Amino acid sequence: MAPQLPPGVRIQRHSPSHRALHATRPFSPGDVIATFSDPLLALPDGATMRTTCNYCLRVPSPLQPPSQQPGDGKQEGDPSKQLRACTACKAAVYCGPGCQRAHWKAVHKAECKMFARVREQAGKEWLPTSVRAAAQVLMRLKGGDKAMLEAFGTGGDGEDGEGHGLKGNAERFRAYEEAWRDIELQAAAAAVYSGMLDKEEVLAQAREILCKIQTNAFNRSDADAGMGGIFLDPGLAMVNHSCVPNAFIGFDKRTATLRAERPIEEGQEITISYVDYTLPRAARHEALRQYHFQCACPRCADDLDVYDVCKASPILARLGSFSLQPDLDRLRNPSIDRSKAPKAEIEALYKKWRTLSKPSDAESDEDAQLALARSRWALCRPLVEARMWAVEPLPSTILAVATSWQTSYKRVVYALPLLCFLATECDPVKHPAPFAPWRVKGLVAIAKVVAVTAELTASGALARRCAHEGIVGALATADQVTLCEALLRLAVQHGAVAAAEGWEVLREARSMLEDVESLQGRERESGLLRAWAKDPEDPEGAAFFEDQVLKPVRTLASFAVEGLEAMLTGEDLGEELV
Numbered sequence: 001m002a003p004q005l006p007p008g009v010r011i012q013r014h015s016p017s018h019r020a021l022h023a024t025r026p027f028s029p030g031d032v033i034a035t036f037s038d039p040l041l042a043l044p045d046g047a048t049m050r051t052t053c054n055y056c057l058r059v060p061s062p063l064q065p066p067s068q069q070p071g072d073g074k075q076e077g078d079p080s081k082q083l084r085a086c087t088a089c090k091a092a093v094y095c096g097p098g099c100q101r102a103h104w105k106a107v108h109k110a111e112c113k114m115f116a117r118v119r120e121q122a123g124k125e126w127l128p129t130s131v132r133a134a135a136q137v138l139m140r141l142k143g144g145d146k147a148m149l150e151a152f153g154t155g156g157d158g159e160d161g162e163g164h165g166l167k168g169n170a171e172r173f174r175a176y177e178e179a180w181r182d183i184e185l186q187a188a189a190a191a192v193y194s195g196m197l198d199k200e201e202v203l204a205q206a207r208e209i210l211c212k213i214q215t216n217a218f219n220r221s222d223a224d225a226g227m228g229g230i231f232l233d234p235g236l237a238m239v240n241h242s243c244v245p246n247a248f249i250g251f252d253k254r255t256a257t258l259r260a261e262r263p264i265e266e267g268q269e270i271t272i273s274y275v276d277y278t279l280p281r282a283a284r285h286e287a288l289r290q291y292h293f294q295c296a297c298p299r300c301a302d303d304l305d306v307y308d309v310c311k312a313s314p315i316l317a318r319l320g321s322f323s324l325q326p327d328l329d330r331l332r333n334p335s336i337d338r339s340k341a342p343k344a345e346i347e348a349l350y351k352k353w354r355t356l357s358k359p360s361d362a363e364s365d366e367d368a369q370l371a372l373a374r375s376r377w378a379l380c381r382p383l384v385e386a387r388m389w390a391v392e393p394l395p396s397t398i399l400a401v402a403t404s405w406q407t408s409y410k411r412v413v414y415a416l417p418l419l420c421f422l423a424t425e426c427d428p429v430k431h432p433a434p435f436a437p438w439r440v441k442g443l444v445a446i447a448k449v450v451a452v453t454a455e456l457t458a459s460g461a462l463a464r465r466c467a468h469e470g471i472v473g474a475l476a477t478a479d480q481v482t483l484c485e486a487l488l489r490l491a492v493q494h495g496a497v498a499a500a501e502g503w504e505v506l507r508e509a510r511s512m513l514e515d516v517e518s519l520q521g522r523e524r525e526s527g528l529l530r531a532w533a534k535d536p537e538d539p540e541g542a543a544f545f546e547d548q549v550l551k552p553v554r555t556l557a558s559f560a561v562e563g564l565e566a567m568l569t570g571e572d573l574g575e576e577l578v
Ligand SMILES: C[S@@+](CC[C@H](N)C(=O)[O-])C[C@H]1O[C@@H](n2cnc3c(N)ncnc32)[C@H](O)[C@@H]1O
Pocket: 017, 018, 019, 020, 158, 166, 167, 169, 215, 216, 237, 238, 239, 240, 241, 242, 290, 291, 292, 293, 294, 295, 296
């Protein structure tokens, strides 16, 4: 039987062994195409299975009071106390009895004994995610689980033009030595710990299962959203890859939401990107190796960079205005000089950039981070010369510095120009859709630093914490509370589309916005911002936004490159900035 699908999508067979997801009606950017709430596999990351509800995958935090559904957990406050362990295996934890019961019925009944074996034989309380996933499949297949049999049973790989099972690309995995070694090890562990190694064919079956999991499961990992793990739904698994996708997936607990990133016509194929589509072509292809196909999307065929794709994006005109970079002409005609950074050079420098090792935990002090940032910045020189700020690995280099300064007592104010620069010069080019999660995260990051600088300004301590006259001057003339409120309004509006209601970044933005709204004497500013958020074309609101938000953000962004140069190339200046 073909996988059960929600309305909005259907499966179309392009060739005997290649199926695809197609739209059954038109969708506009940001629209929900379909939701998938009954996954076949939904697991937290191995090492986090003691801090994540093993059923609903919620990671409790003080900001996340437990919901009444489906876990009906009641404890609040200390996150670790919000989860209770299965009394039998003590390995799996839950946010409430509802989740525990649901997980027991779905899979834990079979895997509970497995964790006793893991403790006995390996002295561990958890298993790597893929090993646990494969063991779950083995045990559910043995138990005659119908949905598992359809997806993972033998002979259904779609290769015969009729099967509806998941594609596994097993022969290709076998030829990919590095990946195959891992699969063999994981298969052996899954067979041993599931207690099924008694039959020789179980090993082969476990390998097939792992190939299918690697090919079809989605990685839910997102540190900012406080989540990790994998998600596999046989219907959603029919969506193919493109480096210029028209859709994207957001995860919230056990639900995956497929949304349109670009306009989609009725009958059109729906595609997502399996990898970070803003990487240079060679890096994308390397990341796609585990899927065993040659991407032939327009970005790959013509080796388009992020500026090319942004320029041609059909959503710029529709969506560009309600953002920190509403200047569409600038996005379409950036002042870059490609001759200074030829494509081959970018690919080579990206490869080298990736080999620069991150400081280990032991040496992750500011000096080690600074040394790494210096080497990365030096490698990115051709991109800086070409002013190609949005081409990786330059934005990641800037972001890493911004992130470390953001959490540094001494440098937090200096993070502001970098974050404003990323939000105006990099993110909108990489992700033309203003609801792209990266862009929303960027807005919240700026708002957080502005909340700090507003306090420093109010207490008169700003000039002591920042030696840069330009930054201090820009902040002195800005209404920082209004700036913060505007950023949060943008984040809340776009964040609701970016991921899901339970997205941690959105919750944080909402909570900060409530705090700002409760401040007295700001009725006029709040009123104007509210009007502008409702209608970005409203002339009074738009003028206010330009003056109170875009102007200070642009001014702050204008100090970013100069500040980075001083810090990362000038021996003395760098120290002075501390
Ligand atoms: C998650 S499945 C997608 C559904 C798959 N087409 C099927 O029929 O089962 C991933 C696999 O689909 C194929 N695939 C996905 N995107 C592709 C693309 N753009 N071009 C060619 N094959 C693709 C690859 O074999 C990949 O390993």
